Amino acid sequence: RKEVEQDPGPFNVPEGATVAFNCTYSNSASQSFFWYRQDCRKEPKLLMSVYSSGNEDGRFTAQLNRASQYISLLIRDSKLSDSATYLCVVGYSSASKIIFGSGTRLSIRP
Amino acid sequence: DAGVIQSPRHEVTEMGQEVTLRCKPISGHDYLFWYRQTMMRGLELLIYFNNNVPIDDSGMPEDRFSAKMPNASFSTLKIQPSEPRDSAVYFCASSLSHGTGQETQYFGPGTRLLVL
Numbered sequence: 001r002k003e004v005e006q007d008p009g010p011f012n013v014p015e016g017a018t019v020a021f022n023c024t025y026s027n028s029a030s031q032s033f034f035w036y037r038q039d040c041r042k043e044p045k046l047l048m049s050v051y052s053s054g055n056e057d058g059r060f061t062a063q064l065n066r067a068s069q070y071i072s073l074l075i076r077d078s079k080l081s082d083s084a085t086y087l088c089v090v091g092y093s094s095a096s097k098i099i100f101g102s103g104t105r106l107s108i109r110p
Numbered sequence: 111d112a113g114v115i116q117s118p119r120h121e122v123t124e125m126g127q128e129v130t131l132r133c134k135p136i137s138g139h140d141y142l143f144w145y146r147q148t149m150m151r152g153l154e155l156l157i158y159f160n161n162n163v164p165i166d167d168s169g170m171p172e173d174r175f176s177a178k179m180p181n182a183s184f185s186t187l188k189i190q191p192s193e194p195r196d197s198a199v200y201f202c203a204s205s206l207s208h209g210t211g212q213e214t215q216y217f218g219p220g221t222r223l224l225v226l
Contacts, residue, residue: 032213043201043217044153087153091213097166098213100145102152 001026003099004090010105013078020074021104023088032091033064033071037084038103044087047073075106083108114218116202122224128190131221134183135204143215144177144187145201153201159185192225199223 006023013019033050048055050062050071061074071090075082088101115134123129135142143158157167162179170177174193179185189196199222203215 034214043219044215045217046214049214098155098215100153100155 002102003027004088004101006086006088006101006104008102008104010107012107012109015078015080015108015110017078017108018074018076019078019106020072021086021106022070022072023090023101023104024068024070025088025090026069027090027092028066028069029092030069030090032098033062034089034091035060035062035071035073036087036089036100038087039084044100047086078106078108080108080110082106114202114204114216116200116218116221118221119219120222120224122226123192124226125193126191127225128188129192129196129223129225131187131189131200131202131223133185133187133202133218135185135202136216137183139204139206139216141205141207141213142179142185143203143205144185145203145217146198147201147220148198156187189223192223194225197223197225 003026035047036044037047038044048057048062050064054063059076063072085103085105087103091098117132140161144156145153147153156169157177158165159179177187199220201217201220203217205213205215207213
């Protein structure tokens with residue numbers, strides 16, 4: 001089993017829709033969580049950190065569920081420009097280790 | 111700041127040749143990471159350095175791969191001899207810290223390597 005697992009998608013949704021995807025992690029010692037975004041043929045870039053209390057940045061909301069060991073990303077009022085691959089990232093400070101998920105592809109159609 | 115700089119951006123070589131990828135991290139960042147990305151395996155961490163010292167090279171596939179960081183502003187990843195299965199996008203990333211919860215990694219544009 002992979003340490004960080006994501007549904008690869010693709011998620012194909014109409015513009016304006018709300019879309020959500022999850023990421024599960026296997027190690028309960030995980031301590032830091034992030035969502036990165038990667039556009040086609042580009043490098044990954046930090047989208048947002050995920051805090052225990054959940055956090056929001058405009059149309060994006062990230063949640064952490066430690067009991068079930070998953071994090072989620074919700075995108076409201078999706079735009080064409082949201083089309084990208086979203087990478088879930090989990091860090092373990094005790095091991096100075098950070099692991100990227102394989103990513104979830106999102107495609108927004110007009 | 112110019113961000114993380116990688117060169118070359120594209121490399122096409124023949125099997126058996128030596129390949130050297132270069133990276134300049136963001137000034138002041140103490141951590142430097144080398145990743146490989148393929149469709150099949152996603153983004154894999156190969157090795158990372160802290161203050162120019164290799165900390166974890168457990169992701170380096172085999173002895174054909176080597177990485178160095180002679181100073182704070184330069185690192186190389188070398189493949190010798192290269193094989194077709196090494197074809198991938200190689201990213202370099204840097205961060206201020208690592209494993210602290212504040213470790214945003216900044217990626218370079220990547221080097222697209224094709225080994226024929």
